[in-house]
Amino acid sequence: MSVSSPFIPFDLLAPKERPYFDRYGNGLVVVLPPQRPGPSGWGAGGPPHGGAWIHVGEDGKARAFSGKVEVGQGTRTALALMVAEELRLPLSDVELTMGDTDVCPWDMGTFGSRSMPDAAQHLRTTGTAARQILIELGAGRLGVPTDRVELVDGRARVRGDESPPAVGYGELVRGLRRVEMVPPDTRPDPAAKWTRAGHPALDSGARDVVTGRRRYTSDLHLPGMLYGKIVFPPTYGAKLLRVDLSAAQALEGVVAVHEGDLVAVAAPTLHGALAAVRAVRAEWEATPQPSESEIVEYLRRHPAEGEDFWDVVHHEAGDVDAAVAAAPTSLKETYTTAYIIHGPMETHAVLAAWEAGRLTVWMGTQTPFRARDAISDTLEIAPASVHIVVPPTGSGFGGKHAAELAVVAARLAKAAGHPVRIAFSREEEFTQAYFRPLAVIDVRSAVERDGSLSAWEFQVLNAGSAAARAPYRVPNQKIDNQPTESPLAQGSYRALAATANNFARESHLDEIAARVGADPVEYRLRHLADDRLADVLRAVAARACWTPRSAADRAHPDGHGRGIAVGLEKGGRVATYAEVAVGEGRHLEILSLITGYECGAIVHPSNLRSQVEGATVMALGGALFEAVHFEGGRVLNPRFSQYRVPRFRDIPPIEVMLLDRPDLPSQGGGETPLIAVAPAIANAVYDATGRRLRSLPLTPDGVVP
Amino acid sequence: MRSNAPRPRAHGRLNVNGIDLEVPLDPDRNLLYVLREELGLTGTKYGCGEGECGACKVLIDGVAVRACQTPIGEAMGRAVTTIEGLASGDRLHPVQQAFLDVGAFQCGFCTPGMIIATAALLTRTPHPSDAEVRAALDGNLCRCGGYLRILEAVQRAARSGAEKGGTSR
Numbered sequence: 065m066s067v068s069s070p071f072i073p074f075d076l077l078a079p080k081e082r083p084y085f086d087r088y089g090n091g092l093v094v095v096l097p098p099q100r101p102g103p104s105g106w107g108a109g110g111p112p113h114g115g116a117w118i119h120v121g122e123d124g125k126a127r128a129f130s131g132k133v134e135v136g137q138g139t140r141t142a143l144a145l146m147v148a149e150e151l152r153l154p155l156s157d158v159e160l161t162m163g164d165t166d167v168c169p170w171d172m173g174t175f176g177s178r179s180m181p182d183a184a185q186h187l188r189t190t191g192t193a194a195r196q197i198l199i200e201l202g203a204g205r206l207g208v209p210t211d212r213v214e215l216v217d218g219r220a221r222v223r224g225d226e227s228p229p230a231v232g233y234g235e236l237v238r239g240l241r242r243v244e245m246v247p248p249d250t251r252p253d254p255a256a257k258w259t260r261a262g263h264p265a266l267d268s269g270a271r272d273v274v275t276g277r278r279r280y281t282s283d284l285h286l287p288g289m290l291y292g293k294i295v296f297p298p299t300y301g302a303k304l305l306r307v308d309l310s311a312a313q314a315l316e317g318v319v320a321v322h323e324g325d326l327v328a329v330a331a332p333t334l335h336g337a338l339a340a341v342r343a344v345r346a347e348w349e350a351t352p353q354p355s356e357s358e359i360v361e362y363l364r365r366h367p368a369e370g371e372d373f374w375d376v377v378h379h380e381a382g383d384v385d386a387a388v389a390a391a392p393t394s395l396k397e398t399y400t401t402a403y404i405i406h407g408p409m410e411t412h413a414v415l416a417a418w419e420a421g422r423l424t425v426w427m428g429t430q431t432p433f434r435a436r437d438a439i440s441d442t443l444e445i446a447p448a449s450v451h452i453v454v455p456p457t458g459s460g461f462g463g464k465h466a467a468e469l470a471v472v473a474a475r476l477a478k479a480a481g482h483p484v485r486i487a488f489s490r491e492e493e494f495t496q497a498y499f500r501p502l503a504v505i506d507v508r509s510a511v512e513r514d515g516s517l518s519a520w521e522f523q524v525l526n527a528g529s530a531a532a533r534a535p536y537r538v539p540n541q542k543i544d545n546q547p548t549e550s551p552l553a554q555g556s557y558r559a560l561a562a563t564a565n566n567f568a569r570e571s572h573l574d575e576i577a578a579r580v581g582a583d584p585v586e587y588r589l590r591h592l593a594d595d596r597l598a599d600v601l602r603a604v605a606a607r608a609c610w611t612p613r614s615a616a617d618r619a620h621p622d623g624h625g626r627g628i629a630v631g632l633e634k635g636g637r638v639a640t641y642a643e644v645a646v647g648e649g650r651h652l653e654i655l656s657l658i659t660g661y662e663c664g665a666i667v668h669p670s671n672l673r674s675q676v677e678g679a680t681v682m683a684l685g686g687a688l689f690e691a692v693h694f695e696g697g698r699v700l701n702p703r704f705s706q707y708r709v710p711r712f713r714d715i716p717p718i719e720v721m722l723l724d725r726p727d728l729p730s731q732g733g734g735e736t737p738l739i740a741v742a743p744a745i746a747n748a749v750y751d752a753t754g755r756r757l758r759s760l761p762l763t764p765d766g767v768v769p
Numbered sequence: 770m771r772s773n774a775p776r777p778r779a780h781g782r783l784n785v786n787g788i789d790l791e792v793p794l795d796p797d798r799n800l801l802y803v804l805r806e807e808l809g810l811t812g813t814k815y816g817c818g819e820g821e822c823g824a825c826k827v828l829i830d831g832v833a834v835r836a837c838q839t840p841i842g843e844a845m846g847r848a849v850t851t852i853e854g855l856a857s858g859d860r861l862h863p864v865q866q867a868f869l870d871v872g873a874f875q876c877g878f879c880t881p882g883m884i885i886a887t888a889a890l891l892t893r894t895p896h897p898s899d900a901e902v903r904a905a906l907d908g909n910l911c912r913c914g915g916y917l918r919i920l921e922a923v924q925r926a927a928r929s930g931a932e933k934g935g936t937s938r
Contacts, residue, residue, distance in 0.1 A: 135876065136875050136876020136877065136878070136913060137875055137876070137913070138875060266872075267872070270869055270872065270874075271861075271869060273868075273869075273874055273877035273880050274852075274861065274865040274866075274868045274869050274874075274880060274884060275812070275852065275853065275855075275856060275861070275865065276810075276811075276812020276813070276851065276852030276853045276881045277812065277853070278877055279811065280878065282811075282814075282815065283805075283811035285806075285809065285811075333806070334802065334806065335795075335797060335798075406912075407912050408876075408878075408912055409814070409816055409822070409824060409876065409878035409879050409910065409911070409912050409913075410814070410816075410876070410878045411815075456876075456877070457876065458814075458876045458877075458878030459875070459876040459878065459912055459913055461912070487815070489818060490816065490817040490818055490819070490822075491818075670872055671872075674872065674875060674915065674918060675875075677914065677915070677917050677918070678875060678913045678914035678915055679914065680914070681914025681915075681916060681917075682912070682913075682914045703817070703819055703821070704817050704819065704821035704822055704910065705819055705821050709910060709912065710914065710916075711907050711910065712902075712903040712904075712906050712907045712909075712916055712920075713903055713904075713907050715903075715916045715917065718917060
């Protein structure tokens with residue numbers, strides 16, 4: 065926990081200058097430097113980041129380091145499996161350190177489903193390079209050429225010879241202090257040859273979860289630690305006019321800080337901190353804020369210029385206007401989504417402690433390196449003077465990117481001369497974190513005389529660009545994404561833009577298919593431009609015993625409906641089937657859901673299944689009933705008793721189908737499985753009732769509006 | 770201010786996981802705060818503070834209660850069992866074992882509350898129907914959406930005879 069001499073984080077030193085061996089003992093270190101991001105997706109065109117390094121020590125174990133973090137979705141085990149696979153080590157002999165800014169590679173952050181395509185690939189490649197060196201070392205030791213050496217369970221032996229001598233990795237690296245860079249031509253084994261990855265694996269920390277021993281940030285405690293609280297403005301965007309801290313500071317043991325609009329206190333107990341908050345006399349000036357009823361028009365009137373956390377998309381092919389003018393049938397509709405919360409079970413929490421001028425912050429964050437940089441900028445201290453540690457985190461879902469809380473805790477800890485922990489109350493989590501954006505999407509389409517799509521116009525407002533491009537063949541297309549000045553704090557969210565855009569697209573496609581009397585599955589297959597996605601759709605339709613729906617079937621809705629939707633995003637392909645009943649009082653019941661998912665070679669099957677199940681459940685909330693209500697810059701329902709999230713009673717039978725493609729690179733599974741749920745249900749509701757629902761949540765009061 | 774002048778705090782005896790502990794009896798402290806912040810038993814989680822999420826569930830005399838809604842005075846003189854006290858030495862409680870075997874968690878933050886609620890349910894109803902499980906656990910939120918695995922774990926625990934594990938002591 066403490067560092068005695070001035071320490072320079074590894075990422076700020078050249079790979080061969082880092083004190084690996086002083087810290088981890090003698091051995092072999094193999095380094096993959098930060099890598100340039102891929103051509104598309106998050107971080108495209110950005111600076112090199114990520115990479116990995118692996119230390120094989122005299123204890124025969126591998127220590128692997130990645131800048132990604134585990135926020136609770138099981139990537140830790142999946143990534144460790146990649147190292148175990150390439151190094152031919154039991155999983156229990158791989159120790160993976162994630163997101164620790166002192167020793168891990170610099171990384172932009174854990175978002176955009178990049179852990180599998182980037183970090184897993186980086187660890188694989190590094191492991192492969194380390195394996196090659198272990199083979200060379202083994203050849204020297206065994207006195208045979210390298211092609212006669214094989215590595216099995218942490219030992220080198222002569223190929224095919226199960227009798228001794230076999231030499232353990234610890235023996236091979238004894239006395240070494242050797243650092244090698246990964247050669248550029250390093251190629252990991254194909255997934256078809258995997259013996260550990262792709263097979264069942266146990267999360268090494270699982271036992272601590274069921275015994276209550278796992279320590280999250282909010283569970284950490286240091287001697288002399290104080291409890292911090294922030295004095296938040298009463299309404300969103302309010303400005304601090306004046307503040308009087310004297311009454312708060314008169315309380316026993318209370319420390320208060322005031323910097324710009326920030327007012328915060330710390331006290332030896334949580335109750336003391338809350339009393340101090342009440343004792344602060346602050347005057348705020350509210351700024352006018354639109355209310356919920358006018359939000360769509362407000363967003364239309366307030367386009368934002370410049371860069372945002374999402375990239376602007378503009379795609380045009382052919383001539384949409386001409387195609388619409390010439391078409392026998394065209395359709396124009398608007399689709400919307402609501403602001404919703406992330407609501408991680410563990411609210412935002414940080415613990416900050418200073419020691420000899422160096423700051424350590426333990427925090428559940430998706431962006432530890434960016435937090436380090438933000439803290440260093442704000443407090444005007446060197447990046448090397450800040451250390452971020454990411455303990456186990458009670459989930460994030462895209463909601464744990466900000467560093468402000470860490471800055472506040474650091475200021476309080478400095479002022480107090482004691483460590484300070486700040487954890488949001490649930491109400492603070494509702495009101496002071498950011499939301500998934502409320503999206504407005506205008507879609508216009510037209511068809512030829514034979515019913516095939518001729519024009520597709522997709523205007524996205526305030527959702528983001530992910531999944532805005534249609535996976536369908538349409539000759540004339542125009543796709544735009546326009547960020548806006550949102551009146552509430554909004555930000556990243558698990559599959560945020562893709563959920564909104566996919567809802568609009570898959571709903572609209574269903575509408576146009578109905579208009580031309582086509583079966584929804586057949587119509588999609590007829591236009592799909594992606595064979596992998598078509599395979600997933602066929603698999604789900606077959607599993608659901610889908611029978612083509614004729615126009616005549618759909619003309620007489622009987623309260624029982626079936627709907628389907630597909631999605632392609634972040635390299636994953638998803639199809640969801642929904643079966644619903646709309647009965648007395650238009651009450652909606654989901655009878656069953658089937659989600660099919662394909663994301664290349666499956667690394668950790670049980671965890672991927674878990675992710676797809678969880679994503680489907682999370683998507684249900686946003687699809688059916690979740691919405692933040694607000695007026696005048698104030699959230700009106702900042703509690704779980706006022707804001708409904710999925711509970712056991714809401715969970716229909718859910719079937720998950722995983723399509724394994726060992727011939728294709730592994731992609732993420734945490735986000736894309738969400739995106740077809742809402743449109744599949746909306747399409748099923750239409751099938752059941754003839755009513756088309758174009759706003760999420762579909763049934764805020766449990767009934768079809 | 771007068772209310773903050775140092776004054777002797779009243780103490781009382783709280784039985785937690787079979788051990789009698791002296792704890793301060795401040796009337797504004799709830800059981801959750803005392804367990805987590807005074808006794809360092811952090812397996813019991815804060816999730817909402819209003820009794821809506823179940824992350825803070827503990828057993829009091831074998832019944833699952835929400836520690837965030839329990840004033841410390843109400844727990845005095847009764848047997849409190851937290852997630853840390855459920856196992857017998859190295860041997861996990863059958864419900865813990867079932868959650869581990871099924872892998873019934875993602876981030877794991879709701880897990881202690883889920884296990885406590887399940888342990889209480891199986892004591893009362895050793896072989897619950899699916900509807901009974903859902904009703905008993907409806908007050909427990911899992912934001913990772915791990916409900917299907919949890920349902921599977923509960924049934925596995927029921928099959929393994931969780932009723933024999935029952936409560937602590």
